[in-house]
Amino acid sequence: MNSQNIIVIDGQEFTFNQDDTILQVAERNGIFIPTLCYLKGTSPTGACRVCLVEVEGARNLVASCATPAASDMVVRTDTERVIKARKLNIELLLASGQHNCLAQDMDMDSWTDFQLRAMETNEHKELCPAHGDCRLQDLAIRYQVNTNRFLPTETKYSIENVNPFIIRDFSRCILCGRCVQACNEVQVNNAISYGYRGSTLKIVAKADLALKDSDCVFCGECIQACPVGALIPKQDLLKERSVSKTKKVHTTCSYCGVGCQIYLHVRDNKVVKVTGVNDIAPNFGSLCVKGRFGYDFVNDKKRLKTPLIKENGTFREASWDEALDLVADKLKRIKDESGPDAIQVLTSARTTNEENYIAQKFARAVIGTNNIDHCARL
Amino acid sequence: MAGLAAAFGSGAMTNPIEDLEKTNVIMIVGSNTTENHPVLSSYIKRAVTFKDTKLIVFDPRKIDITRFATHWLRPVLGTDVAFINGMMNVIIKENLYAKDYVQSRTVGFEELKKKVEKYTPEYVEEISGIPKDQLIDAARLYGQAPAASIVYAMGITQHTTGTDNVKSLANLAMLCGNMGITGGGVNPLRGQNNVQGACDMGGLPNVYTGYQKVGDPAVRERMAKAWGVEKLPEKPGLTVTDMMERAHEGKMKALYIIGENPMVSDPNLGHVKKSMENLDFLVVQDIFLTETALIADVVLPAASFAEKKGTFTNTERKVQMVRKALDPPGQAKEDWEIIADLSRRMGYPMEYANSRAIMNEINEVTPSYRGITYDRLETKGLPWPCPATDHPGTPCLHVGKFTCGLGVFHAIDYIPPAEVPDDEYPLYLTTGRVLYHFHTGTMTMKSQGLNELAPECFVEISQQDAASYNLHEGSNLKISSRRGTIEAKAMISEKAVDGTVFIPFHYAKAAANTLTNAALDPIARIPEYKVCAIRLEKAQPVSIQE
Structure with missing residues (x-):
């Protein structure tokens, strides 16, 4: 082993590769460093200052996501100084917007003002939609951060909801830049960026347009990257929310042939949301607008629920027994009268391998014809 | 796929x-990648933006995706063989x-070389309109x-010369040593999500699973034994497009369609309708009462992908798990x-406890799927061929040797x-999909948000046209070909090239396939x-009384 490539983190020695950051070495070896703005696979921004660590010999704490590992570097991830700095940064982030989920520990007067103001807008009547699924909230609880030291900052920009899918609530945006990284470095749609400066900093689409008027293609990568409640799928607000009653099922998307790995979020036998499965090929969490938002068909009320038989030009409902007996009789009769090649089966590029296998076995072994095809040609 | x-x-x-x-280098030909395979297109966009990969787009x-292209070349529709031959002409002439x-891995080079000689950049420019430089x-x-992909x-x-086009691309890739x-x-x-799987599983008239030919007596005998039948038909069956002709002649009596909507997706819909009525x-x-289901004698309600367990095989031949998340309706x-x-x-009893039992049978009868079991798929997808349960699968084909031994060059003319x-039909029409809808819209048009973003059919036309x-x-247009007429609104776009309009085929109400x-x-x-050739006229605006 090359002794050049050894770093010490919390008293343990680890090897590292060129271009590894301190955070990457720590994560690989099971050492927890909290992160907020860091988005895997993209260039680090160091914006949130939550992943601070202490490096021996360095005067200031460093952002582990943006600091390359170096030989003979000695790193501490959990000193009092580190914890204190992280707590302060989380506290400032909480105060940067309307993060009302942790308002309980404010003093009464400002709590009321804060709540009233927060609830003036329609979308804020309920608890933050990210409640229970928010990195900032998780970190605030983990580090027992009080919110009573700083008053929440006034909201400078109003909510944007003039598109079918994405709500942008700037009052909850912590300007971490994960959405910008996701849009520009993962999907490379280049639709959003930082705009304005200093205290008016904002994530903007083109020249601060609504998403629908920009280059946005509604892939929703930004929603999946947002660690707080600033980017929310619109559907989430239209439905009764309850994270606890929802189950997530890992499956494969049913649109194009890429085969993205998705989670179907299911509640009361209904799909309520779709998210990409992170860290797995081929999509590593990414989805497109159809995959992420085009799931309504599954629970559409026009779904076929019972077999139908046409009589005198109109359909009537039938039992499985009646319908399948009719089909079996008809096919048998046609086979007897006109031969098996007078029957054709079209199987489907939408159904599973197992079902396609059964369909061609049915055509060949049961009907006795090779007349089987599907729409690959179409 | 016949070409490859x-x-x-x-x-x-x-x-x-x-x-x-x-x-x-990535060369994209005939793929509107960002709209039809958006997540895959981000691989290409990342490569070009962050890794110095060069992108050539022919469209x-x-x-x-042309925004990311180093070279964007704009051929006349249907001239693919000509410009691919032209590229090979240059590459051979310049000894590249x-x-x-x-020499070591292919056959047929001399014939190819002779054939592409006449496809000089000047000649190709005449045919395709691509400037020779x-x-x-x-x-x-x-x-x-x-390495170039x-x-x-x-x-x-989707051309009458589709197989030729594919063979030409194969020629180009082999010529430059880019295979394997x-x-x-x-x-x-x-x-579509499981086109690859439907082919792999023998959903084709000439092959069983894993492309084992129905014409091969040994294969047929093995399948007959596995399925417990005395014999299986030898003669390859009909493709969907040929079947329509047979039905039109009244010789096809019965059709059993699973999850397809030919009444919107097939070409020359007027003809298709007549064929179907002859059955x-x-x-x-x-899963829905589609345009095709409406004309059926019996309709059977199926479960959607969210309501079943099984596998899909993606475009890179990787078999992946589909898991049940809900109960099917009714x-x-x-x-x-x-x-x-x-x-x-x-x-003929088919007794399977579940989809896993079916996969076990697929494993038995399909050499290329033999090692692809549910237990292995639980953790990750596997690309075929995967001949044994300890085989890791084959992400890259033709390494060291082609599946058929030596790669075959095909000398092809345009x-x-x-x-x-x-004069009568003076414009070209080309069809395709848009980002917000999928195929015949059976699924996507149930989402209000997608409909809001792509509400109706349109005719994409150049500024000059x-x-x-x-x-x-937004002008109302009547678009006619020799086969039919539809109405849609004009969308004037810089995407369109002069002389060619584009119409998406999703919308049944203005079905481009008419x-x-x-x-x-x-x-x-493949149709x-x-x-095809069309003519445009302004249509009367729809009156309020209607």
């Missing part, structure tokens, strides 16, 4: 998707081809790259359950499309959706 099978012995994407970020339309590779630059870029989709295959290497390959992008018996098994059942039940009623513009027809954005030509590729039997 003829050249390499295997008709599927040769390289994994991840290779798109490990290559020097008459200024599709979105992989001589050792060609642009073609030379693109050829040099592709020819000099250590070709990506294509329906823009290559990381970052190389000829990569067809599959448009004695039509069964449609689907009495709807999984497609295999319905067929198995019907089969029992026809005197043939024009079956229908080109004339719009001016010459005196059209405005216009399209059913002329077929003689081998693959020429991508080229």
